[in-house]
Amino acid sequence: MRHLLNITDLTVDEVDGILKLADEITAHPDDYREAMRYKKLATLFFEPSTRTRLSFEAAMLELGGSVLGFSSADASSTAKGETVTDTVRTVGCYADIIAMRHPKEGAPMAAVQVTTVPIINAGDGGHNHPTQTLTDLLTIRREKGRLSNMTIGLCGDLKFGRTVHSLIAAMAQYEGISFVLISPQELRVPQYIERLMREKGCRFSEAERMEDVIDQLDILYMTRVQRERFFNEADYIRLRDSYILTPEKLIPARKDLSILHPLPRVTEISHKVDADPRASYFRQVLCGKQVRKALIMFLLDPKQRGEA
Amino acid sequence: MNIDSIQNGIVLDHITAGSAMRIYRYLHLDDLDCSVAIIKNVKSGKQGKKDIIKIDEAMDVDLDILGYIDPGITVNMIRDGAIVEKRRLAPPKRLKNVLVCKNPRCITSVEPELDQIFELVDEKRRTYCCAYCEGREK
Known part of the structure; x- marks a missing residue:
């Protein structure tokens, strides 16, 4: 069994x-x-x-x-x-x-x-959250036609976001994967995830501003800053709006970028982005x-x- | 000091100096009726100083606990005054109900009837993780 x-x-x-x-x-x-x-x-x-x-x-x-x-x-x-x-x-x-x-x-x-x-x-x-990861993998494979040789940006709550941790563990198994970790200092990935990336020989870099790295990405994986993961309401309110994707921020991004999000979203992706063909998150739901x-x-x- | 003073029992040798009392507590040796000798700071060629515990009774020793606390220990089983078995230890792959997970988000924090299970994730650093939440021992 x-x-x-x-x-x-x-x-x-x-x-x-x-x-x-x-x-x-x-x-x-x-x-x-x-x-x-x-x-x-x-x-x-x-x-x-x-x-x-x-x-x-x-x-x-x-x-x-x-x-x-x-x-x-x-x-x-x-x-x-x-x-x-x-x-x-x-x-x-x-x-x-x-x-x-x-x-x-x-x-x-x-x-x-x-x-x-x-x-x-x-x-x-x-x-x-392994079934979300399978969902993400199927979406990436359908959007890009492969699961290897790409740069994946992960944005938002990388500390508590279980979908991020599982996706990194899964994608680290494939050849030629680079990660760009976009988060405030307070919400950086845990040390064991950094260790995992090093052990698997993945390249990774960290950034605090989405605008500085968006042009490098094949995949942009947005996450929600989850209220239920915080012990403190003030910290949640201070950090939740830090990383919001808008049509303006997408201007320098690649034409074949795929934007994923495990959903539900709160404010981190503007509804104006939904009409952009690079917005893959509702196709992701079907996956x-x-x-x-x-x-x-x-x-x-x-x-x-x-x-x- | 000679180990042949025990007829049937166990000698835990090469204990890191200063660790004998911790091992005494972990193995619940205070529950035994037999003689138990703790010899501290014995001169040792290899270690400089070491501790030794002598237990004057055959008993089941939890080698996992010993291997976790001090993998350098040698366990000598004594029968009729002679060493009949010498076991060298290694850090165990899995520990059951030795460590307690401190992560307040772990399922073990709310369901105390669950066994506390830790797995060895880094042999070199002897680091253990909770098998449930993967939190590291603190």
Whole structure:
């Protein structure tokens, strides 16, 4: 039985296989309408989400499966004090696969110790969000036609932004990747991420102003400064508007730049940018559903892993 | 000092000088009924000074804990007055319920029944990370 807690749980070949399967399902949706018939996905969301939960549910429904679950801790026995492990043990009796989001880091790792069905980490606090990373990889591959030899700018909250950490870990596996880290001093990437980039031999540089580096980028990955990651409201208000992408800032950028964002956005991308063909973030949302279909099949169907 | 003064038991040799009491506590040696000798600052050719612990009873020693605290220790198993086994230690790959994660965002901070699991991530620096949140030991 396989789980997905961290993007590095998958080999580069497995990631490529999932991305190819996503493309195959997208090209021939009729061939996969019954692929997960009689299978049930449980979405255990101890923390609110729009895209991640609904994309998982849409993905399973489009594969012919069904879904059950809850969308906040208040709507589950967690409100009565039940532990994550007891909840997962229970839900494993009802469902064939579990996608879980939890505000505490490492909650899916606790789930894996007791589960009888595959666990997908749909976000654990500020730690990992591997299905967002698969979404990002599919988007980048579709937008650029490759996953190697490019310069990726990551902008905004690089300290608490779990999507940034997972994306760096994933892209560092490919050849010729350079990172440009654009953030205020307070929100720089953690040391372990810097160490990871060094270990993988990636080039990286840091910048405080988007304008100084935007012309170098093939990908600009914008992130939200997340209120829930701050202990202090004053710090949140001071930093949230530091890095706002506008049409003016895009003038020196490359014509083939792709702008990604895990969404939801607050103020960091002006709505005026949406009409720019380089804005890829709504195409990215669609990739999220398609790659989750492929992941569900990868975890539930041994043939997709070359095991049967 | 000769180890043959023990008939059946364990001698922890080559303990870094000054670490013997820490090991005594980690191994809960105060719970034993048998004789336990802590010998501090023994002259050593290799180390200059070392500590030694002698336990006058056969017991299961948690080698993971010892390997984590002081991987230079030699564990001598004594039977009928002779060394029957000599074990050299290495930092363990995984520690269970030895360290406690200090990250307030970690799941272990709210679900205390979970085992505290740490994994060796840097053998050279002997750095361990929480298996749940990947926070480093402090």
